[in-house]
Amino acid sequence: MMTSHNPNRSLVHIFCLSLSSLLVLYSAIAVYDLVTRESATAAELAAGVVRIALGLSALGVLFGWGWFAEPLQRQVGMMGAVFEADYANLSTKSRIRLIVLVTMLSLLLELVLIRWLASVFPVYSFYKNFTMLACFLGLGAGYAVAERQPCAPALVLPMLALFVGVITLLRYDTGALYLIFSVGWLSTFDLPVYFLLGASFIVCACICYPVGQLCGKLLHSSNSLNAYGLNLMGSVLGVMALFVMSLYWLPPVIWFAVTGGILLLFVLSRDAFMPVGITSFCVLLAILAWPVQPETQRIYSPYQLLERTAKPDGLMQILSGGSYYQKVYNFADNKRGGESAEDRYVRAYYEFPYTFKKAPGRVAIVGSGSGNDVATALRMGADHVDAIEIDPAIAFLGTKYHPERPYDDRRVTLSINDARNFFRTADQKYDLIVYGVLDSHTALSHASNLRVDSYVYTREGIAEAFRLLKPDGVLSISFTLVNDALGFKLSKILSELPGAGKPLAVRVGYDNARTTAFIAKRGKDVTMPDANAFASIGFTNVSDYFAQPYPESAIPTDDWPFFYMVERAYPFTYMIALGIILLLSYFFVRRTIGFSDPIDRSYLPFFFLGSGFMLVETKAITELGLHLGGTWVVIAATIMLVLVMAFLANLIVTRTSLKLAGPAYAGLFLSLLVGYGFAVSHAQWTFGPPLMQLALSCVVLTIPLFFAGIIFSSLISEARINISTAFAYNLMGALFGGVMEYNSMYFGFAFLYLLALGFYVLAWAFSWKSASVRTGALLTPGSSVR
Numbered sequence: 001m002m003t004s005h006n007p008n009r010s011l012v013h014i015f016c017l018s019l020s021s022l023l024v025l026y027s028a029i030a031v032y033d034l035v036t037r038e039s040a041t042a043a044e045l046a047a048g049v050v051r052i053a054l055g056l057s058a059l060g061v062l063f064g065w066g067w068f069a070e071p072l073q074r075q076v077g078m079m080g081a082v083f084e085a086d087y088a089n090l091s092t093k094s095r096i097r098l099i100v101l102v103t104m105l106s107l108l109l110e111l112v113l114i115r116w117l118a119s120v121f122p123v124y125s126f127y128k129n130f131t132m133l134a135c136f137l138g139l140g141a142g143y144a145v146a147e148r149q150p151c152a153p154a155l156v157l158p159m160l161a162l163f164v165g166v167i168t169l170l171r172y173d174t175g176a177l178y179l180i181f182s183v184g185w186l187s188t189f190d191l192p193v194y195f196l197l198g199a200s201f202i203v204c205a206c207i208c209y210p211v212g213q214l215c216g217k218l219l220h221s222s223n224s225l226n227a228y229g230l231n232l233m234g235s236v237l238g239v240m241a242l243f244v245m246s247l248y249w250l251p252p253v254i255w256f257a258v259t260g261g262i263l264l265l266f267v268l269s270r271d272a273f274m275p276v277g278i279t280s281f282c283v284l285l286a287i288l289a290w291p292v293q294p295e296t297q298r299i300y301s302p303y304q305l306l307e308r309t310a311k312p313d314g315l316m317q318i319l320s321g322g323s324y325y326q327k328v329y330n331f332a333d334n335k336r337g338g339e340s341a342e343d344r345y346v347r348a349y350y351e352f353p354y355t356f357k358k359a360p361g362r363v364a365i366v367g368s369g370s371g372n373d374v375a376t377a378l379r380m381g382a383d384h385v386d387a388i389e390i391d392p393a394i395a396f397l398g399t400k401y402h403p404e405r406p407y408d409d410r411r412v413t414l415s416i417n418d419a420r421n422f423f424r425t426a427d428q429k430y431d432l433i434v435y436g437v438l439d440s441h442t443a444l445s446h447a448s449n450l451r452v453d454s455y456v457y458t459r460e461g462i463a464e465a466f467r468l469l470k471p472d473g474v475l476s477i478s479f480t481l482v483n484d485a486l487g488f489k490l491s492k493i494l495s496e497l498p499g500a501g502k503p504l505a506v507r508v509g510y511d512n513a514r515t516t517a518f519i520a521k522r523g524k525d526v527t528m529p530d531a532n533a534f535a536s537i538g539f540t541n542v543s544d545y546f547a548q549p550y551p552e553s554a555i556p557t558d559d560w561p562f563f564y565m566v567e568r569a570y571p572f573t574y575m576i577a578l579g580i581i582l583l584l585s586y587f588f589v590r591r592t593i594g595f596s597d598p599i600d601r602s603y604l605p606f607f608f609l610g611s612g613f614m615l616v617e618t619k620a621i622t623e624l625g626l627h628l629g630g631t632w633v634v635i636a637a638t639i640m641l642v643l644v645m646a647f648l649a650n651l652i653v654t655r656t657s658l659k660l661a662g663p664a665y666a667g668l669f670l671s672l673l674v675g676y677g678f679a680v681s682h683a684q685w686t687f688g689p690p691l692m693q694l695a696l697s698c699v700v701l702t703i704p705l706f707f708a709g710i711i712f713s714s715l716i717s718e719a720r721i722n723i724s725t726a727f728a729y730n731l732m733g734a735l736f737g738g739v740m741e742y743n744s745m746y747f748g749f750a751f752l753y754l755l756a757l758g759f760y761v762l763a764w765a766f767s768w769k770s771a772s773v774r775t776g777a778l779l780t781p782g783s784s785v786r
Contacts, residue, residue, distance in 0.1 A: 006208075007141075007149050008080055009073045010591040011248025013065065015159055015206040016072075018199045020058035022161075022166050025195065027055020029174045079654050082272045087151070087217070095221035096230065098266065102556055104241070104346050105262045106211045109156075110135040111242045112255045113204055116164075119305035120171045121181050122321035123193055127577060130197060131204055133738045138205035141592045142212025142744025147220070148723040151213045153649050154273040157260055157280035159207045164256070165287050169683050171322075172293070178322070190573075198580045205588055207672075212659055212731075214267065216724030216759075224716045224723045225654045231425040232647045236640060243636045249393060253288040260284060262778030264319070301393030302632035306628070307726070308397060314399040316396065318370060324371050324511075326394070330403040333379065348537050349510040349517075350376040353434050353476035355529055356519055360431035364388065366456070367438030368421045370398035374406040376623075377434070385412045386430075388422045390631060392735040419456050421629030423464045433465050434576040435477040437515070453627050458556045459493050466497045477518045480511065485566040489555055489594040491546035501525035502547075507540040513743045516542065548640070558626055559679065559748040578739055585735065593728075601766060603721070603729045609712055610733025610764035612741065613705065615756040617642055620701040622749055623679070638702075645702050649709025652671070653717060665764045668707035672757045675700055679750035715767065 001446060024099075030051035040048070061068060078754045079709065090098075114132055118125040150684035171178050180192040195252040219227040246256055258785070260281045268277045296319075307319040314472065316328040331339075331347050340349065350372060354360070368387035377385045387407070389395045395414060399407040407414055415422055419438070438456060447509065455461050468473055475494070481487045494503040497520060504519040504526035519526045528534065528541045556563040589595075624638045625631075678700060716726050744752055 006077075007145050007594075008152050008155070011206055011209055012072055012076050012155070013069070014202060014588065014591055015643075016061050016065070017163055018066070018202040018206070020061040022170065022196070022203075023058035023221045025192070026063070026166065026170050026174065027051050027058065029170075029177050029719045030055070033175060033228070044646060049549070050277070060741075063498035073550045076152060076155070076464070077150075079152040079154045079273055083152060083154065084150045084289055086270050087608070088253075089556055092221055095218055098223065099215075099218045099227055099230040100234040100237065101262060101266045102211065102215050103232075104238040105267075106139060106208070106215055106261065108241055108259050108262070109208060109211060110139075110239065112211065112252075112259050113207070115242075116199065116252050116255065117167070119300065119321065120167055121178075121196065122323070123181055123196070125304075125321075127197060127574075129738045129741065130201060130577070130581065133581060133735050134201040134204035135208045136731045136735040136738065137201075138208030139191035139212030139215070139224075140728045140735065141205070141207045141589060142728075143212070143216035144453045144728035144753050146213050146728075147217025149213070149720075151217055152208060152209045153214050153263065154277055155210050156207060156263060156653075157277045158747075159203070160256070160260070161280040161284040161287070161527065163200075164284055166293050168287055168290070181703075192578060197577055199586055202584055202588060209592065215332060216727060219723045219727070225650060225713060228713060228716060229647060229650050229654065229725060232643055232650065236643050239462065239639050239643065240638060243310060245327060247637075249300055249302070250584070251288075251300050253285055253773045256284055256288055256669050257420035264576060268710050284344075292578040297552045299393045299397070301391050303391050303393075306391075306393050306397070308401070315403065316370065316397065318397060319568070321351050321588050321714030322443070327372075327511075328370050328398075328402050329372055331379065332404050333376065338464060345394065345537065346510065348509050348539075349478075350514075351380060352506070352508060352517055352539070353432060353474065353519065354380040356476075356521065356526065359472040362428060362430050362432075364426075364430045364465075364468070365436055366433065367436045368414070369394055371402040371404070371406040371437060373434055373436040373497055374398075374412055375404040376404065377432075378404075378406055378409055378411060382432075383411065385409075386422075386428070387412055387414045387428075388417055388419050389414065390416065390418050392416045394649045418625075418634075420461050420464065420626065421631075423468060424627075425459075427467055429470045430468055430473055431470055432476070435475075435479075437478045437480065437510070454556070454563045455558060455561050457490070457493075457562050458558050459496075460558045461494050463497055463545065466500065466520070468523070469521060472524070473522050475520045475527075478508065478510065479516060481514045481516055483566065485550075485554070486563065487518075487546045488548065488550040489541075492550050492555060494518055495547070499523060503543070504528060505543045506534070507542050507544045509538055518546075547662050558750075559750050560744075561749075562745060565745065569743075570746055572740060574745070578742060581739065589732075600725075603725055604766040605715060605763040606726045606729040607736070608759045608766065609708060609715075611737035612756040613708055613730075613735050614734045614737030614757035614761065615741055615752045615759070616704050616708070618744075619675070619749055619752045619756075620705070621678075623701050624697060641698060641702055642705050645706040645710075646709040649706050650713040653713035655711055659714070660710050661767065663759070664707045664710035665712070665767075666710065668704055668760055670756065671782075672753050672760070673702075673708060675704065676753035676757075677752060679753060691782065706758075710768075711763070 029659045030048055035046075037044075040606075057219060068356065093539050109130065113135060114124075117131050124131055142472070163306045164760060170181070181196050215231070221227065222230070241258060242255070252633070264274070264277055264281060268274050271277070293307075295309070299306045304320050306325070307322070309317050309319060315330060317324070318326040329343065329346055331343070354376075361383045362660060363377045363382040363384070364386045364389050368389045371387075374385055374387045387395075388775060389398075395416060396408070399414075400512070406412060435456075462477075463473075469475060477490060477494075481491065491503060491505055499522055500520045500523040501523060506517045506519070507513075508515055508517045531541065552565065554565075560568065583749045616756065620642065621635055621638050625634055628634045674676060710731075712730070716723050737756075740755060741752065742753060
């Protein structure tokens with residue numbers, strides 16, 4: 001039944017205001033660029049006028065909404081009415097099939113938005129979960145009104161095309177000024193970053209809202225358990241689709257083509273607004289395929305956007321997310337003596353670790369990248385080099401474009417693997433292990449307390465590498481220190497390694513004045529050889545400075561792997577951003593769902609189940625990544641395993657008439673306590689053969705989600721439960737759990753088990769209370785059950 005409150009119209013209003021705000025910001029940047037130019041060509045002036053016109057149009061939407069409201073609302077109303085009329089004529093069989101396809105669409109849309117935004121503006125990668133939480137908000141709100149308001153999925157593609165267009169303009173049509181959205185500028189009062197995060201958060205929620213609404217509507221086409229099972233099948237297909245696209249390094253135009261194609265072919269195929277969808281789809285693909293920088297080769301690896309460009313000397317340079325990442329050098333022996341002063345300095349940097357280990361027999365290069373370190377090891381007489389690189393696209397570029405062709409040498413074994421997993425499974429001993437400025441290029445743009453999980457630089461991670469050294473082996477770690485705290489941490493970890501002598505710290509200045517090499521040797525103190533000669537190059541011994549005491553609580557461990565954070569803290573920048581998200585979520589829910597109806601306590605268990613699920617899934621991904629390797633394949637497999645656990649739980653509840661919720665709660669609580677015990681004791685599951693270790697890891701980390709799945713399925717099977725409403729509460733709970741996950745920045749990841757346990761206890765308490773109320777109602781004459 002239609003009411004005066006129309007969520008679809010509110011949705012369009014919110015979307016237009018948020019997108020117009022981003023467009024005004026884009027125009028303001030253009031005005032600033034024009035004003036600060038010393039001169040401009042006629043073409044540049046014309047382009048500037050167009051950009052300003054776009055900004056003025058956006059201002060018109062912001063301050064003159066009344067002029068646009070009525071025609072837009074009329075069109076939105078027609079979209080909803082047309083779709084509902086077509087939907088009413090769908091057979092039950094068609095609707096059941098659509099459950100799988102639309103759920104696949106919802107998950108694929110969420111994953112595609114997360115990947116694409118992080119590739120355009122890396123700030124989305126550092127503010128983890130923000131895009132995912134926005135999608136949860138939109139999907140959850142859509143589920144909540146699934147049966148109360150007309151559904152208008154024809155809105156999705158126009159909104160998606162407009163959003164992608166504006167974000168593309170902000171990134172690629174603002175010159176170097178796009179850096180105002182970089183984390184390198186991040187501070188407590190960095191308004192552009194917060195504005196970008198907040199506006200895009202609302203827009204992503206708006207885009208996902210109609211999809212969630214349609215998912216909720218379709219769930220009523222079958223009984224709750226069957227519908228949930230089909231929903232999980234769709235989720236599995238969504239993960240598989242992105243897995244295949246990541247496997248082949250396919251670009252965003254393919255990601256969005258698959259997502260939009262599902263919507264056009266299976267949802268809007270008979271809709272009268274199909275032409276609007278097709279037009280929007282074509283515009284979307286044209287924007288994504290636009291060669292904004294034709295001189296640059298773009299590769300979308302499973303981890304990041306890589307851009308291959310050329311240095312002035314013609315050799316390859318690699319950018320990541322638009323920022324410098326790696327350079328290739330040619331230091332072949334026939335070049336020695338004819339190099340520039342800069343190249344001689346760089347050569348001295350790469351050859352520095354070999355000052356402490358002449359002609360090493362076996363060398364391991366951690367983060368071998370495009371091949372500079374590997375080429376150096378070969379030139380310095382290494383008998384064999386194990387090159388470890390997690391990103392297959394970077395290794396491919398190094399194999400193809402490095403002039404010395406180091407990866408083609410028979411002495412080199414390239415391993416596409418996570419460094420921790422490689423060292424844990426290695427059966428070789430090394431004369432020299434070199435960390436090749438791993439991750440620290442990105443750290444150049446980090447704020448001092450930015451959250452980045454890095455298990456490579458934890459105390460346990462470095463100790464695993466050190467254990468693989470031969471009796472007189474050497475460990476070399478080079479890092480661009482964005483602040484001195486990182487140097488203190490590395491120095492303390494190396495000095496406390498069992499069997500290590502006093503480490504050496506030398507400011508080498510490669511790529512950045514703060515790049516420092518840390519050298520540790522098994523059984524001996526490390527001293528600066530020929531100090532005067534290296535001082536003449538520009539290398540400075542800073543060992544005494546970094547040997548100062550540093551708080552033990554700030555040393556990264558496998559439980560608290562935040563190497564880049566100065567100390568355990570709730571960074572104020574994150575608190576501001578999370579506060580913005582909570583306020584915007586409240587605003588979005590108020591405008592779409594509304595607060596006219598009281599909260600039904602019988603649905604609160606679903607909220608807390610969602611919160612707990614989010615925390616346990618996060619812990620499972622991080623822990624399995626730690627033990628099996630933090631590669632994209634492991635992460636995708638973990639998500640699949642979680643979905644399979646939920647599917648099996650739902651299947652068990654479907655096939656039995658037994659009341660399983662009570663035993664499942666007991667199993668859930670026990671499994672969480674066991675997982676917490678393993679986490680705090682840093683158990684590595686190293687007993688038994690590798691397959692047994694793998695099986696035990698998977699079971700311990702995901703069995704809580706199996707029990708939670710039994711509880712969820714048991715609750716939705718009750719006749720009184722509206723499944724779309726249950727999903728709405730569950731997704732909103734997952735959003736809240738995603739916000740609570742940031743507590744790991746202070747307490748560590750093991751704490752997530754206790755936090756999840758608290759949420760699951762609340763779910764049990766409200767489940768028990770609701771059951772008691774229902775029992776009392778059934779015993780009261782004249783009572784009814786809602």
